[in-house]
Amino acid sequence: MSSSSRTRFDQELTDLAHNLLVMGSAVEQQIRDAVTCLVNHDLKLAEQVIQNDDIVDHYHHQIEDESIRLFATQQPVASDLRTITTALKIIVDLERISDYAENIAQTAARLEDPSLLTPLADIPQMAQIAQTMLRDVLQAYVNRDISLAEEVYQTDDSVDQRYRNVFDTLRHLMESDPRNVYQGMELLLVARYLERIADHITNVADWVIYMVSGTHRRNHKNNGKAEA
Amino acid sequence: MADALQQPALAQPKLAVHDLNVYYGNFQALHAIDLDIQEHAITALIGPSGCGKSTFLRCLNRMNDLIADARVEGSVLLDGEDIYHPRVDVAALRKRVGMVFQRANPFPMSIYDNVAYGPRIHGVRSKERLNHIVESSLRKAALWDEVSDRLNKNAMGLSGGQQQRLCIARLLAVEPEVLLMDEPASALDPISTMHIEELMISLKDAYTIVIVTHNMQEAARVSDTTAFFLNGELVEAGETEQIFHAPREERTEAYISGRFG
Numbered sequence A: 001m002s003s004s005s006r007t008r009f010d011q012e013l014t015d016l017a018h019n020l021l022v023m024g025s026a027v028e029q030q031i032r033d034a035v036t037c038l039v040n041h042d043l044k045l046a047e048q049v050i051q052n053d054d055i056v057d058h059y060h061h062q063i064e065d066e067s068i069r070l071f072a073t074q075q076p077v078a079s080d081l082r083t084i085t086t087a088l089k090i091i092v093d094l095e096r097i098s099d100y101a102e103n104i105a106q107t108a109a110r111l112e113d114p115s116l117l118t119p120l121a122d123i124p125q126m127a128q129i130a131q132t133m134l135r136d137v138l139q140a141y142v143n144r145d146i147s148l149a150e151e152v153y154q155t156d157d158s159v160d161q162r163y164r165n166v167f168d169t170l171r172h173l174m175e176s177d178p179r180n181v182y183q184g185m186e187l188l189l190v191a192r193y194l195e196r197i198a199d200h201i202t203n204v205a206d207w208v209i210y211m212v213s214g215t216h217r218r219n220h221k222n223n224g225k226a227e228a
Numbered sequence B: 001m002a003d004a005l006q007q008p009a010l011a012q013p014k015l016a017v018h019d020l021n022v023y024y025g026n027f028q029a030l031h032a033i034d035l036d037i038q039e040h041a042i043t044a045l046i047g048p049s050g051c052g053k054s055t056f057l058r059c060l061n062r063m064n065d066l067i068a069d070a071r072v073e074g075s076v077l078l079d080g081e082d083i084y085h086p087r088v089d090v091a092a093l094r095k096r097v098g099m100v101f102q103r104a105n106p107f108p109m110s111i112y113d114n115v116a117y118g119p120r121i122h123g124v125r126s127k128e129r130l131n132h133i134v135e136s137s138l139r140k141a142a143l144w145d146e147v148s149d150r151l152n153k154n155a156m157g158l159s160g161g162q163q164q165r166l167c168i169a170r171l172l173a174v175e176p177e178v179l180l181m182d183e184p185a186s187a188l189d190p191i192s193t194m195h196i197e198e199l200m201i202s203l204k205d206a207y208t209i210v211i212v213t214h215n216m217q218e219a220a221r222v223s224d225t226t227a228f229f230l231n232g233e234l235v236e237a238g239e240t241e242q243i244f245h246a247p248r249e250e251r252t253e254a255y256i257s258g259r260f261g
């Protein structure tokens, strides 16, 4: 490869990383807005989250096309190969996260009475933690920081813990008063979506570790948990 | 089969190079190279021009003996036996470890005589035996179908890619064990290159192949092991998949991804 074509390739890799960050922060915004519209019962914001999912899909396809073009034209090897593969994998997780945010916004739009949320402080907290995880994992991606990615991976446990709290509380509320069942089921789904969102973020963390080190986390440690 | 039973648990490398240093006069071209070359596999040597790939290749069948001021230190074991031992018959060694060069160099004689050349030198006289060797060598070199009706035509009339396959057939005719190929496809068009690459892959079950190539994609496509040389040093050697996916050395990464210079 001539040095000028290498320079162009480096620029294209920088653009790819940039686009991934733009997509990532759009997805972070989606998580924030989805829970905000739920808590504030803001139907307009819910509508916006549902619409913004199309923008995330658009980024997904744009980065996908760009990655495939780089495979075809640059035949990347070594860290270039891993960087582009990682981009292709990460966008799938980001896109799924945005879908879950959309699902939460749809729930918010359906729920006429979100009064049960009051005893469920764990739900906004889960969203808060997920946003931090997402921000950190994108930071880890940009800085090629394995230990930060590993931290993100560990943080998932506290999301799981909160999911179990929500589950127990809701079961109790539904058992004690059947009128809570409709709202309770909807909010249980919301908690489930947030728990899945955090799992997808750990997948991203796993890919960042792969991109930097050349091996997957499952080969570093034997306590892997990210499911597809 | 008995053969399989006799296979040792950890296969002995076909060629074991240890602490190899090569000098041209005062200039040291290779520094303390250690490399095992596995049997029935393709080993690719990569690295920038002048890093010592051809020098290394020539050490494997003592072609450096032919260079007046070249001096070789260290050991090269072929099936466990030192090829630099004074009692080694160099002609017999070069029959076992043959070389194909960058520029196809057929002799200006018929296709048939090119292939029969080596066996004749080694004393094969029977017409029937020679016919058999010529046909089977040309078949192994994937050239038979293209030349079987013009074996008595001059080899210089073949295309570049055909000439290179003829040179491989000429080598196979003396029944070597190791094939050394110094940029065998670098002067060829993409289709001929593909023929040579397919040929190498088809030959590796029966031979041990060491190839020098400038073409990263070629190394990645055909070889099992890749060794990266730089300034006369072996920077890194490993499974080709590992070298192109996650090299251990930054200098390897820089070279294979075109970040050098």
Ligand SMILES: Nc1ncnc2c1ncn2[C@@H]1O[C@H](COP(=O)(O)OP(=O)(O)O)[C@@H](O)[C@H]1O
Residues within 6 Å of the ligand: B024, B027, B029, B047, B048, B049, B050, B051, B052, B053, B054, B055, B056, B067
């Ligand atoms: N016959 C020779 N006499 C003196 N120097 C040589 C000779 N052959 C090669 N060299 C030098 O040894 C180094 C390695 O050359 P070579 O093995 O041909 O490298 P490569 O095949 O990787 O391009 C180069 O610096 C080259 O100039």
Ligand SMILES: [Mg+2]
Residues within 6 Å of the ligand: B053, B054, B055, B182, B212
């Ligand atoms: Mg050379």
